[in-house]
Amino acid sequence: MFEPYLYSAPALLLVAATTLVPIVIGISYAFRNIMLLDPTSGGFVGLDNFRELLRDASFWNALKNTVVWTASCVGFQFLFGLILALMLNRPFPGRALIQATIFLPWAIPTFLVGMNWSWLLNPAIGPLPHWAYALGLMNAPDNILSDPDYALWGPIFAGIWWGTPFFAITLLAALQSIPREIYEAAEIDGAGGLERFRSITLPFLAPTMVITVLLRTIWVANSPELIVVMTKGGPADASQIVASYVFTQAYQGLNFGYASAVATALVLLLLIYAFLLIAIRQAMLGRR
Amino acid sequence: MRGSPRVRLVKWSLHYGVLLLFVVAALFPLYWLVKISLTPNDSLYTHSIDLWPATISLEHYATVIGNSDFLLFFRNSVIVSGVTAIASTLLAAASGYAFSRFVFRGRYWIVGVMLVTQMFPLVIVITPIFSIFGPLGLTNSLMGLIIIYTAFNIPFATFLMQSFFDGIPKELEEAAMIDGATRFKALLQIIAPLTLPGIAATMGFCFTGAWGEILFALLLNSAASTSTFPVGLLLYSTRATIEFGPMMAAGVLALLPVCIFFFLIQRYLVQGLTAGAVKG
Known part of the structure; x- marks a missing residue:
């Protein structure tokens, strides 16, 4: 039986050639001295790139920013998404239209989300700095994207705006799969609204919540687009996360060897994260 | 209540x-x-934070459409996204069909590999792909972007197509095969027409994914003649003298195909696609 292989081979070969092979090559670059535009480079340097990495203050800062970026984005996306999903779960007049409108940000291409928010935050053209100034949140209507202390929050706002509908969709689908009869039975038994939420909704929703948050964490940590578009990691690497640091190293620095070493470090960190999660899951399952 | x-x-x-x-x-x-x-x-600039515009004009749209660069970027994006949508949907339909209808050796591993590629940080393949594509003449070429985007779309599109095929009874093509048709012929003439809505949805996803991609478009295609719309817009926004009006008009134009697609499928999204939508 070779028929299934015929059907799946073209897709599989293309995926292997453009992702699996480059991943292996990319990891090998991390141990070489590869500078674009420099034909004499390319020698094997062992762990030199990684030694440089450990001394690189920008990398450690990017690592710290990755945690802030991922936790803030995913945390707020989840919180707002859960509120939305709970509110959209019961029928009411106008629900279809409100739902379509609220989900719209998810369809906007990331680069445009980034550009749109950098315009909103730009005092020359956007209202947000003026509003923040009028409310006393800022001392002057400045652009937070050029403030090293707050620049990362620009992409975070954009990321929350863009990613909230995704959580709302996923959680809403999970909510709608809870059998209505359970709620009715609980109501007959005299359970109040909060009680029903705690003892029915939460336990039913928990598996979807955990899986979505975990996968989303990896995806958000890996996504440098909003930062590349809005701040390019600046000013002076202040808003750089590890993923955007790899990109700017490769794009501006043309230092492919070092960029690959940073990318490899990112992969290792994500693997550690994944293993920790699996370990925690096993421990929790074992306790039951 | x-x-x-x-x-x-x-x-x-x-x-x-x-x-x-x-x-x-x-x-x-x-x-x-x-x-x-x-x-x-x-x-x-004088009334930049008024909630309503005092006067309305289409002058910025005229500027954008009269600007040959933006027309070129738009054309490049339409070609790249269109070809990507067709190519990835065809390949994904074939592999999705295989996953839906056959149990075969290695199936488990192939699915695993496709899932892993979805979880890997894309940035790690940026440098190697640049080095591989350079000598092949695939940098500063629309073809290079099409190949990359097609490959990145395939895993998700495959899972999507598989779920559509799963919804069609096996007996349909089995009946046709008993009547003497080959499986491929049964697939084309009986199954494919039934999955047309699924094919359209998959093409829409691949199109919008390619339409908005910026990292590879920035790195691989630095020449203006092969820049896609996102790259053109981003480079325009970093010029010394920025003209916000035309730039935002261009942004609105970039939004149109995506919004049309979104309103066609949004109802459908919550109903059926949530299981596969984890990638975002």
């Missing part, structure tokens, strides 16, 4: 009030984009 009429009224006002906040938050950035794009230059 139960309780006395007054309590009910308060509950519903609260419900609609909070939802209204979300609606405003979702729409405001897009409204601002459209507003600036319609505000003529003479009041653009």
Whole structure:
């Protein structure tokens, strides 16, 4: 039986050639001295790139920013998404239209989300700095994207705006799969609204919540687009996360060897994260 | 919601009030984009934070459409996204069909590999792909982007197509095969027409994915002649003298195909695609 292989081979070969092979090559670059535009480079340097990495203050800062970026984005996306999903779960007049409108940000291409928010935050053209100034949140209507202390929050706002509908969709689908009869039975038994939420909704929703948050964490940590578009990691690497640091190293620095070493470090960190999660899951399952 | 009429009224006002906040938050950035794009230059900076434009004009749209660079970027993006959508949907339909209809050795591993590629940080393949594509003449070429985007779309598109095939009874093509048709012929003539909505949805996803991609487009295609719309817009925004009006008009134009697609499929999204939508 070779028929299934015929059907799946073209897709599989293309995926292997453009992702699996480059991943292996990319990891090998991390141990070489590869500078674009420099034909004499390319020698094997062992762990030199990684030694440089450990001394690189920008990398450690990017690592710290990755945690802030991922936790803030995913945390707020989840919180707002859960509120939305709970509110959209019961029928009411106008629900279809409100739902379509609220989900719209998810369809906007990331680069445009980034550009749109950098315009909103730009005092020359956007209202947000003026509003923040009028409310006393800022001392002057400045652009937070050029403030090293707050620049990362620009992409975070954009990321929350863009990613909230995704959580709302996923959680809403999970909510709608809870059998209505359970709620009715609980109501007959005299359970109040909060009680029903705690003892029915939460336990039913928990598996979807955990899986979505975990996968989303990896995806958000890996996504440098909003930062590349809005701040390019600046000013002076202040808003750089590890993923955007790899990109700017490769794009501006043309230092492919070092960029690959940073990318490899990112992969290792994500693997550690994944293993920790699996370990925690096993421990929790074992306790039951 | 139960309780006395007054309590009910308060509950519903609260419900609609909070939802209204979300609606405003979702729409405001897009409204601002459209507003600036319609505000003529003479009041653009003097009244930049007025909620309504004092006067409306299409002058920025005329500037964008009259600008040959933007037309070129638009054309490049349409070619890249269109070909990507067709190619990835065809390949994904074939592999999705295999996963739906056959149990075969290695199936488990192939699915695993496809899932892993979805979880890997894309940035790690940026440098090797640049080095591989350079000598092959695939940098500064639309073909290079098409190959990359097609490959990146395939795993998700495959899972999507598989779920559509799973919804069609096996007996249909088995009956045709008993009548003497080959499986391939049964697939083309009987199964494919039934999955047309699924094919359209998959093509839409691949199109919008390719339409918005910026990292590879920036790195691989530095020449203006092969820049896609996102790259053109981003480079335009970093010039010394920025003209916000035309830039936002261009942004609105970039939004159009995506919004059309979104309103066609959004109902369908919540119903059926949530299981596979984890990638975002």
